[in-house]
Amino acid sequence: MEYGLLVMGAPYTSPAPHSALRFAHALLAQGHQLSGVFFYHEGVHNASSLMAPPQDELNLREAWAELHQAHQVSLDVCIAAALRRGVLSEAEAKRHGKTSFNLEAPFELTGLGQLLTLQQRCDRLITFA
């Protein structure tokens, strides 16, 4: 089956991203497809490359990036939810006159339409919030 995930919890605030990652790895191990993860609401913080947790804690941004590298899972971040929370790509940082940015590939800023596309394309969309 083809799955999509919607993640709405922030790292180190909510257990939702951890549950979503475990779910993602388990379903890939079972031979399912995972086409994409959409980050919305507080979930956009998962994309921040400036997160710097202590060494004995999982770096969630890196964990998502590894999932992408190993399984080509797209990591889409809602642009409206991200910008208002200070999660910006280099291009958006420039556009808004900011001196730094914290969102880089494999994460991509996209519109909410991408969530609906994912929902339509997948057999199942599971929310972690």
Next chain:
Amino acid sequence: MLHILTKAPDSDAARQMQQAIADDDAIVLIEAGVQAALHTQWDGWALYESRVYLLAEDITAWGLDEFVDSREFATIDMQGFIGLTEQHTQTVTWY
């Protein structure tokens, strides 16, 4: 329909979920939802009987295995959780 509950059984999320549960729905309790193992009086245990599952790895993380064992609540592992999402075309998360 599969309902995923991530909050304790005395939460708004749990109460709202309970309004929506149909006779052939299943319920997975994950994250803080596993506290239901301590809420033996939760009406969900009586109402949905064999259709409620606690996520085993969260039960263990919370230190609740002995309560689950003594009360014979049903647990599932991550594979079982995924199996339930395969069986049910609709999934709703209550958080």
Next chain:
Amino acid sequence: MEESNSLLVIIRHAPYSSNLLREGLDAALVAAAFGHPVDLLFLGQGVTALLKKQGSGAPGMKATRPTMDMLEMYDIEQLWTSEETLEALSLTRSKLRDNVQLVQAQKMPAFMKNYSQILNF
């Protein structure tokens, strides 16, 4: 409504307690703009977003009311809540917007099964 792309957006959080209401409404609006049939169901504290006399501005936060007013323009005309939700907050339908309809408690499970997709905010 049984089309394969029908969407139910459930709103369970009050206007100024978090950003979930705003971001839930945004999801509904975008889905409607993409041509999906969208209904909204307000449960729990979410029902307060339906109060008729809601102010148009709140201290320091962007108001919800203009977005609520926009729903109709996007063809989101069906706003639902449940009898249980109103009873829990001692509300009556007369306090809510005109286009709100009630789902009876025992019909809620069947109501939700009408939609191919559900997003919960």
